[in-house]
Amino acid sequence: MADKKAKKSAQRATSNVFTMFDQKQVQEYKEAFGLMDQDRDGSISLDDLKEVYSSLGKAPKESELKEMLEETGGPVNFTKLLQIFGDRLNGTDAEDILMNAFKTFDEDGKGFLNRDNLQELLTTTGKPNERLSDVEFNQMLEGAPIDPKGLLDYAAFTKQIKRGKEDE
Secondary structure, three states: OHHHHHHHHHHHHHHHHHHOOOHHHHHHHHHHHHHHOOOOOOOEOHHHHHHHHHHOOOOOOHHHHHHHHHHOOOOEOHHHHHHHHHHHHHOOOOHHHHHHHHHOOOOOOOOEEEHHHHHHHHHHOOOHHHOOOHHHHHHHOOOOOEOOOOEEEHHHHHHHHHHOOOOO
């Protein structure tokens, strides 16, 4: 049963990635992926990156290339490449960065933030041009997992931001 749920979740995450782009963009990214996947094994490896950079007349250090691959959190297949481009184009941070940001405000370490306290913090703290307005704050939390007590489940919210809202 757990395998079915994991498979469905992975399938949903995969389909979310493809909805971020129109068909023409997906095709262009597919062509770019094909150029990067030098050995045609379906994923971009360290050797593939070396070849691509070499073809561009560049020779980065192997440690830099390894760091690039480590940042992706796993093998870079076509779906992962789309996700990386989508994240960069949509301007959202990586899931762990968002989680850590929320955790800094979770003094009790329980995984929840009080909605009203969060609103106060985000609408009054920092430089005036960096603060959210009440309207922006409400838009940000539209559809967020907030319980009747006004507590935001920030782990679920982070997943929702990064992967889209899961089907009930």
